[in-house]
Amino acid sequence: MASSSTLYIIAILFLQLILAFGNVSPSSRLSTTNNNNNPWLSPSGEFAFGFRNTTTNFFMLAIWYNNIHDQTIVWSAKDMNNSNNLVLAPTGSQVQLTSGGLTLTNPQNESIWTAQPNDIVSYGTMLDNGNFVLVNNKSAIVWESFKFPTDTLLPNQSLELGATLTSRFSETNFTSGRFQLYFNDDDHNLMLSPLAWPTQFRYNFYYRIEVNNNSASSSLVFDESGDIYVETNKNGTTRIKPQGTQWKNLDLDPKLYYYRAILDYYGVLTQYSHPRDTKAKQGWTIMRYVPDNICIAIFNEMGSGTCGYNSYCSMENQRPTCKCPYGYSLIDPSNQFGGCQLNFTLGCGADNGEGLNVKPEDLYEFTVLTNVNWPLSDYERMQPYSQHDCQQSCLHDCMCSVVVFSNQNCWKKRSPLANGREESGGNLVLIKTRVSPLGKIGASPSTNLKKDNQVNPILRGLLIGSAVFNSILLAAVVLVTLLKPKRVVVGTTLLETNLCSFSYDALKEATWGFIEELGRGSFGIVFKGELKAATSCNVVAVKRLDRLAQDREKEFKTELRAIGKTCHKNLVKLIGYCDEGMHRMLVYEFMNNGSLANILFGQTKPTWNQRIGFALGIARGLVYLHEECDTPIIHCDIKPQNILIDEYFTAKISDFGLAKLLLADQSRTKTMIRGTRGYVAPEWFKNVPVTAKVDVYSFGAMLLEIVCCRKSVVLMESGEEEKAILTDWACDCYMEGRIDALVENDQEALDDIDRLEKWIKIAIWCIQEHPEMRPTMRMVMQMLEGVVQVPNPPSPFSFSLIP
Ligand SMILES: *[C@@H]1O[C@H](CO)[C@@H](O)[C@H](O)[C@H]1NC(C)=O
Ligand SMILES: *[C@@H]1O[C@H](CO)[C@@H](O)[C@H](O)[C@H]1NC(C)=O
Ligand SMILES: *[C@@H]1O[C@H](CO)[C@@H](O)[C@H](O)[C@H]1NC(C)=O
Ligand SMILES: *[C@@H]1O[C@H](CO)[C@@H](O)[C@H](O)[C@H]1NC(C)=O
Ligand SMILES: *[C@@H]1O[C@H](CO)[C@@H](O)[C@H](O)[C@H]1NC(C)=O
């Protein structure tokens, strides 16, 4: 049998000899400097062997598809002596074919890689199937690249016992990565395992094809028709196909398509196709893959899972996507799969230099996530336990990063969180985060109230970076979506309101697969999208809610009804929603000019008149929410990030009506405060009922920001610390009669000093410590409009009863 197949190969090679232009004779050489023009090509020109650049000044010896636009690499030279790592050839390196084989030398003429068979080589050739072979004088193959695969298999290539496929490190980094396909020594089962990077220690498998016989000879065959299976001689010759819902039987046509199978860098074994016709639409299409869902397939005590540590994974468009929980950011912003880091220290009090008397309540709070889990990071389980006790327990435990609460069960989890995945089941996941990056300023409760909790600029940069990366990653998918004939996407209307109900798929299509991130808020991520109606096309903002509190799901529609009935010039209009399975989304009209925060704290300041318009508009919107609409709505999170500006510079309040849905328990605890620090009324921290006056407080804090065009909390240089907290500083300036200091060089504001003084007074009325001292929003509006007089306000803290 062996001899007949050898004969066959000889016959094939003979054919190739006749078509001889693909052959490379000894003493031929390629160098990194001349390579681009003349790699060694296969007879048809479809495959090329030569140098490809990796980073600046380094190249790799590779084989690639030469006729397709991507020039996809299918093989690269690996250093078997060094964890199979990619051989990096500096500029000036050469590869030379001699009778001894192939030798890669660096510019110092030192050998850095060789392919040296135990036979004399007559010539080498790049075959049309992508195999580079060295042939002896009896026309037998003595070395072939197919026997040393990297991460890719091609039709007519098989993986034998002892050989492996190792994924690359990332999309563009060909260094050996974190996953491996291999035959297990004990039973010859074909396995997929994560590797402990960089040593290549294999963790427990997450997918296998069972052979279960260690005396059977087995190989993974990618046959010429494009089919893939394990062939074993157990019980005669048997073919075993991969099993999985995403591994389908397909009609294959290798005459029309290139096929390749690759162990992708996120651990999925995928078969792709690409049309051979250069006039057809270019690009690789996913045909089938195992495992079905890599996010949940890996279940090891050790190792991070596909997304890296502290991250969580979900399948989108057939590929895994990784996200960082709130308070965490990507370690490497260019690598979505590289894991997340805490952007704060999770310490045990004194470690942080904060002193032993600081209460954890003042340092940490919890952010809610649902349908996410890190099933293997538990270190403690309490049962029966209440949600409140569960939270308190984590709060006072400096090891604890996350608690999961479900059904009187409380699981405490520690960092690094591993194997994070989206998972239905309605667990309440509470992520412990630092109250504020400015936690070191002071420790007394009253200063704590004024800390700012905005996402800081660097963190935001990282988030945007990851969004950009996501876009690149999914660009191919978008392309596919865009090229599909456009369907008309319209929803069905919810009775009594004009709200449309959208399916998840419709919104996925409208947002091109949730690609273009507009921002991240306390409720989830907002994406840009387009709704195509029969006659028009509306740009929308789709808010994907990711933290609906437990038991609030039933109320989702009730709340929507209330929001849907609102209609006011100064409120962002809700167009529709999605309530399908675990997906909850809100579709809003899109606001051209972004948020008030962007405008106020951006490069060019808005004019004084524009700012006056914003303040009046917001006040009117709040009066409507509090008094004029059918069901009064307390916003609970008024801040510049939640005010959006349309093309005519009208300020519109967004995110109203959501507070109830997201608060697990309306009698809030200190750690579950809904609002954002800096704008949060003091009664949130006390045992008194929360009323519409919380919005008045936040409005007051924001009015100062609008007037002064600065953030409520900024870090100041030494000597100017008194300016750090705007509410305090404004009160000081007012009491000392120097309100002009608040607007510094803003001539427009100084020219309108009467209004300036009046509005500062209104703001101070709004931020009174005691809610009953604050005016209603209607009174605030009337004072702003000049309809009623503004009395002199008391100092906000003058009636303060320190608890
Ligand atoms: C490789 O070279 C091409 C052409 O010179 C260049 O556009 C590309 O950026 C280089 N790639 C890397 C990773 O340096
Ligand atoms: C691997 O190491 C052995 C001995 O250390 C050496 O003879 C061989 O050339 C090395 N192989 C490669 C590809 O560098
Ligand atoms: C490189 O080294 C080989 C032997 O190690 C030698 O035969 C060859 O002449 C050298 N080439 C150059 C350019 O120095
Ligand atoms: C092949 O080379 C060997 C020496 O390496 C020689 O003995 C033999 O005659 C050659 N065979 C052919 C067919 O040229
Ligand atoms: C590759 O092609 C040759 C000739 O058609 C055939 O004998 C061999 O079995 C094929 N190998 C695989 C793995 O399909």
Ligand SMILES: *[C@@H]1O[C@H](CO)[C@@H](O)[C@H](O)[C@H]1NC(C)=O
């Ligand atoms: C690839 O990733 C590894 C691990 O992070 C890194 O050490 C190496 O420098 C990277 N290589 C390139 C070419 O970026």
Ligand SMILES: *[C@@H]1O[C@H](CO)[C@@H](O)[C@H](O)[C@H]1NC(C)=O
């Ligand atoms: C294992 O494979 C060998 C080789 O094909 C075969 O002889 C033997 O019967 C197989 N054993 C079992 C248990 O299937």
Ligand SMILES: *[C@@H]1O[C@H](CO)[C@@H](O)[C@H](O)[C@H]1NC(C)=O
């Ligand atoms: C081997 O074949 C026999 C007869 O077809 C069958 O009963 C047996 O289950 C097979 N064994 C395995 C391990 O597939």
Ligand SMILES: CC(=O)N[C@H]1CO[C@H](CO)[C@@H](O)[C@@H]1O
């Ligand atoms: C602990 C930590 O890394 N905190 C960082 C969070 O982000 C801000 C702004 O980017 C940094 O200043 C902190 O050092």
